[in-house]
Amino acid sequence: MSISIIATLYTLLLFAGFCAGFEIAFAMGLFGFFGFAQVMGMGPALNLVGIDIYNNLVNYGLTVIPLFLLMGTIGANAGIAKRLYDCSYKFIGHIPGGLAISTIVGAVLFKSVCGSTTATAATFAAIAIPEMDRYNYGKSLSSGTVATVGTLGVLLPPSVALIIYGIISQRSIAKLFLAGIVPGLLIAASFVLTILVWCKINPSVAPRGTRSTWKERFKSVPSILPIAIVFLLVVGGIIVGYFTPTEAGSVGTFAILIYSLAVKDITFRGVMDAVLDSIGVACMILMLVAGATIFGHFFAATNIPFILADWLMKLPFPKEVIMLMIMLIYLIGGTVIEDLAFVILCTPIFIPVVTRLGYDLIWYGIMVMVILMIGIVIPPIAMNIFVVSSIAKIPQRVVYRGVYPYLAGMTVCLFILLFFPGLSLWLPNLLMP
Numbered sequence: 001m002s003i004s005i006i007a008t009l010y011t012l013l014l015f016a017g018f019c020a021g022f023e024i025a026f027a028m029g030l031f032g033f034f035g036f037a038q039v040m041g042m043g044p045a046l047n048l049v050g051i052d053i054y055n056n057l058v059n060y061g062l063t064v065i066p067l068f069l070l071m072g073t074i075g076a077n078a079g080i081a082k083r084l085y086d087c088s089y090k091f092i093g094h095i096p097g098g099l100a101i102s103t104i105v106g107a108v109l110f111k112s113v114c115g116s117t118t119a120t121a122a123t124f125a126a127i128a129i130p131e132m133d134r135y136n137y138g139k140s141l142s143s144g145t146v147a148t149v150g151t152l153g154v155l156l157p158p159s160v161a162l163i164i165y166g167i168i169s170q171r172s173i174a175k176l177f178l179a180g181i182v183p184g185l186l187i188a189a190s191f192v193l194t195i196l197v198w199c200k201i202n203p204s205v206a207p208r209g210t211r212s213t214w215k216e217r218f219k220s221v222p223s224i225l226p227i228a229i230v231f232l233l234v235v236g237g238i239i240v241g242y243f244t245p246t247e248a249g250s251v252g253t254f255a256i257l258i259y260s261l262a263v264k265d266i267t268f269r270g271v272m273d274a275v276l277d278s279i280g281v282a283c284m285i286l287m288l289v290a291g292a293t294i295f296g297h298f299f300a301a302t303n304i305p306f307i308l309a310d311w312l313m314k315l316p317f318p319k320e321v322i323m324l325m326i327m328l329i330y331l332i333g334g335t336v337i338e339d340l341a342f343v344i345l346c347t348p349i350f351i352p353v354v355t356r357l358g359y360d361l362i363w364y365g366i367m368v369m370v371i372l373m374i375g376i377v378i379p380p381i382a383m384n385i386f387v388v389s390s391i392a393k394i395p396q397r398v399v400y401r402g403v404y405p406y407l408a409g410m411t412v413c414l415f416i417l418l419f420f421p422g423l424s425l426w427l428p429n430l431l432m433p
Contacts, residue, residue, distance in 0.1 A: 003039065007302040010035035014295070024341045025287035029053075032295030039301045048297055056290040060246065061167055066282035067249030068158050071234075071256050072114030073274035078260035080227060081123040084109040087220040089131075093209035097199040099135060100145045100206055103128040104191050107149035108184075109224060111156040112231035113256055116281070117376055121150030121384040125391040138205035141198065143394045144402015147384040148191060151373040155184035157235050158252070161340060161372060163245065164289065165365045168347050172362075173245045174238045175428040179362050182423050183370065183413070190409030198405060230255045239431060285340070292344040299349055309353040319357045320418060323367070326350055327414070330371045331378075343372055359421075366424040370414050377403045 010031050017027035029049070037045035056062065075081065085106035092098045092105070106128070107120055114120055124146045132142035154161045157177035166173040199206045234252035237243035243251060260266040266274075299305060312322050333342040347368065354364045376384050379400065389396045417423055 003302045004304075004307070006035060006038055007299065007304045010038075010298065025284070025291035028288075028291030028295040028341075028345060032291070032298040035298040036294070036301055039298070049294060052293045052297065053290050056286060056293060059167075062286060062289065064163055064173075064245040064249050065160055065285055066278055067246065067253055068160055068163065069116060069278040069282050070274060071158070071249065071253040072116045072119050072153075072160075073277045074253065074256050074260060074266065074271065075110065075113040076116070076119040076123045077266055077270040077274045077277075078256075079263075079265035080113065080256075080260065081106065081110045081120075082127050083220075083223040084227065085124070085127055087224050089209065090212040090217045090220050094211035096203060096208055097141075097195040097206040098209050099128070099132045099137060100141060100195045101192055103132075103145050104149050104188055104195075107152055108156065108188050109227060111153050111159075111184075112235075113158075113227055113252065114153060116160065117150045117153045118383055118387050119277075120153050121147055121387045122391055124149065125388045129388075129392045129394075132206075135207055135209055137207070138202075138402075139394055139398050140402035141195075141205050142402070143388050143392055143399040144404075144406065145191070145195070146392075147377055147382075147388040147399055148403055148406040149188075150384045150387075151376050152184055152188060154369045154373045154376070155180040155187065155366070157181065158249070159369070160285070161343070161369055162365065164285065164340070164344060165347060165368065167289075168344065169351060169361050169365060171365065172428075172432070174241075175362050175432055176365055177235055178239065178427040178431060179366050179424045180369065181427055183366050183417055186416070186423065187370070187373070187410055187413045190413050191406055194405050194409050226259050230259070288341050288344050292341070292348075295345060296348045305349045305352045308349065309356050312353050313356055319359075322353075322357060323359070323418060326353065327367065327371050330368060331375060340372065342375075343368055360425060362428060363417075363421045363424045367414070367417060370410070370417060374407065374410050374414070378407070 014027055014031045017031065018024065022030075033045050033049050036048055085102060088105035088109070089099065089102040093102050095101070103124055107124055110120060110123070114123075125143075128146055129142050153159060157180060159177070159180060162176045162180055163173055165171075166176050195206070230252055233255060234243075234248045237251065238245055238248045257266075257271070312325075315322060330342065330346060333346060351361065351364075354361065376382060379385075382400075385396055385399050385403065388394065389399050
């Protein structure tokens with residue numbers, strides 16, 4: 001049996017395992033092990049499994065994942081998001097769609113301490129949707145807004161997904177953080193534009209909120225300053241080289257914890273819940289990385305990434321079209337299995353292709369993150385939809401209807417970033433040449 005047939009067979013078995021309900025991490029590890037054993041032998045395969053799992057669990061670089069997750073879950077369990085939301089509402093809540101726009105602004109600010117998309121969606125589902133209900137906002141608009149803004153955590157630092165991509169691609173996490181800022185703000189602006197157009201077409205879907213006085217507005221500003229300080233401390237410390245990402249995660253988590261305790265926003269039970277939540281998600285991600293590493297080594301043994309690169313390079317298409325084909329594979333694959341798992345699995349396979357096409361891997365990481373953002377809110381596996389629907393007690397079909405208008409803006413932003421890569425690379429080239 002040829003190497004290509006073996007690779008194809010075990011890839012099909014992997015997807016069959018996903019459809020049969022196998023845990024994603026274990027399916028990648030299992031079929032990667034058997035595939036490697038068929039190509040290289042049982043002895044080397046047994047060594048591979050032991051070494052890959054051990055190396056992932058003792059990898060110092062991966063300790064950054066639970067630390068940033070803990071920082072985000074502490075922020076989600078404390079009242080930080082509510083303070084940010086209240087501040088933004090006081091400034092823009094009185095305009096049509098102002099509560100929804102306030103949710104976007106609050107989520108952008110909250111992303112400075114929370115890199116988890118589901119935590120952001122859950123937090124604002126509990127805070128923003130009841131407020132929008134109070135002002136008779138349409139259910140589709142309110143729930144769709146909350147589900148969509150949660151995806152901004154994929155791009156805006158400190159993003160756990162960007163950290164994972166940086167580890168896989170061996171690229172600077174600091175540069176990736178910088179590269180995500182402009183695209184993240186661009187997509188957030190597209191969300192605001194979507195709301196304004198939506199309200200223009202149907203003003204009844206988002207009535208005006210109460211206008212706050214300037215005294216009330218300025219009084220709310222000091223509540224968000226500590227969050228800005230933590231963001232500058234964490235991300236700025238990484239950029240200037242004062243902290244490693246792991247050290248920055250430790251400092252940021254400690255700072256958020258002390259701040260939350262000082263203002264009495266979190267209880268001991270809340271801290272324990274945050275720790276347990278972050279441990280659970282971190283273990284899932286670490287097992288995904290370990291499983292994807294095993295399967296990736298199987299692919300490396302078959303030389304499939306380089307065969308794929310040669311085949312794509314010979315296609316009579318511009319490189320932008322080939323890149324769109326790769327993005328489409330990510331999008332389709334993410335509808336079959338969990339999006340982050342598919343990113344972890346496929347990124348090492350496509351990196352040789354992207355390199356041969358002459359693209360910058362920092363820019364490519366941002367493109368993958370935008371696709372991941374889209375995948376998080378499209379069926380059938382859309383975690384943010386499930387979270388918002390569960391917390392707000394809104395049918396999933398209603399949440400989906402609210403998400404679809406935002407997808408148009410996200411798609412436009414994807415094409416803008418594809419044809420103008422300088423938007424992603426401007427900040428890292430400026431600050432970290």
